[in-house]
Amino acid sequence: MSEARLRHLLGIEGLGRPAAERILETSRAFLEVTRRPVRKVPTLRGKTIVNLFYEASTRTRTSFELAGKRLSADVVNLGGSSSSTSKGETLRDTVATLDAMHADVIVVRHAASGAAQYLADRTRAAVVNAGDGMHEHPTQALLDAFTILQHKGRLAGLTVAICGDIMHSRVARSNALLLPLLGAEVRLAGPRTLLPARTEAFGCPVFDRIEPALEGVDVVMMLRIQKERLGGALFPTLREYSRVFGLSRARLALAHRDAIVMHPGPLNRGVEISDDVADGSSSVILDQVEAGVAVRMAVLYLLASEPGQPEVPA
């Protein structure tokens, strides 16, 4: 019996293609649920989901919260900002407490890479990584793949350009792992100062100018310039960045005529993406938000519907 067990969702790395495809397939059914008059199913009644967000994130937390509530689970939001103890102790104590409260799923966002794994090693609950440092953000990559599928009908044979702050982006990393796994070709583009030192680690072509990266692509994925992550030395000004790397209508014309434009949000309008592109007919940014809830419902369903041993048949 060859079955890939999905005990946690910690990253795209190690997930495997059958499990990824199963999540995407399941998401389709949940997208239908989110478009009904009554956007709620009783499936996870009696289950408890804890959103443990040590980093501020309104969008992702809200998306997970809605996903849990639409499955009829009890959803509790915990922020980590009030805690002043050291990171390790805080997480360890917190996870013991949550276990004692019989949480079924813990959704964790943390500034430290590997935090989700740390939690998963210490809890009976299923753990979903909602972003850990510069490591991974698997549900974002899954919702991006789902959005592409909805618009293009396939991933195999498509070319996707991911542009912006590649070095600091867990979104870029998770996508660079997931999309090739599903048969798409990924190009990464960013200013030299925002590319990782070892670009070959990603295993896909890397560009330090945006124009050649956009040439003929089917999907343009712009990353948010994370102002809070930048000390100022990495690029001169936001205006300079926008001039050299922002997605304008003229640059978008380099991509395939039917190319779609994606962005994980929140948008820095006028920085990495111009207003007319963000609001233009190629933009699927709001579809990504809608897909986010459906994909997170699928992940929570697959993890929580079988206590102890959720399975994803290959």
Next chain:
Amino acid sequence: MRVLLDAESVSRGLRRVAGEIVERHRGTEGLVLVAIRRGGIPVADRIAYWIRELERRDIPVGSVDITLYRDDAATALPNPRIGASDIPCSIEGARVVLVDDVLFTGRTVRAAIDALMDYGRPRRIELAVVVDRGARELPIAADYVVRSAEVGSAERVDVIESEDGLEAVVQAVTIPTTPPGRSSS
């Protein structure tokens, strides 16, 4: 495996059911067929066909997937595949005939009624099945039945598509995939 209803009997039975439906509702006004995925889909298609033959009217046919509404969602078979439900029109105030292949414990129908209610408030919900095999675990009954049959608990009833059409067959249960009380039919 033995044949409970051959293709001709199923076809004739569904034509009768179609006639009973339009007779009871005095036509097709406000009538919607909703198949319970997946076994109900070919049955609903054939009932719709016979209604079209009888009344020269097309009626809406949709489907519901009940996976998310099962009373054993947390303990059932490992993550059954969820199909998307497809309700083609508003069911608010409609007269809905749920359609399934086999009526057994009644739990699937219970789940289907719950699922349907999330799309609106039908004026009435009825149930049409090919085989009613008894052994109900909930107070649920079919309004339209092609054939009622006593079938042992060690046997399963399936409605399958043969080259002649739909057939109802009985076969011994080989893999105990449905423990008592958790049957899906």
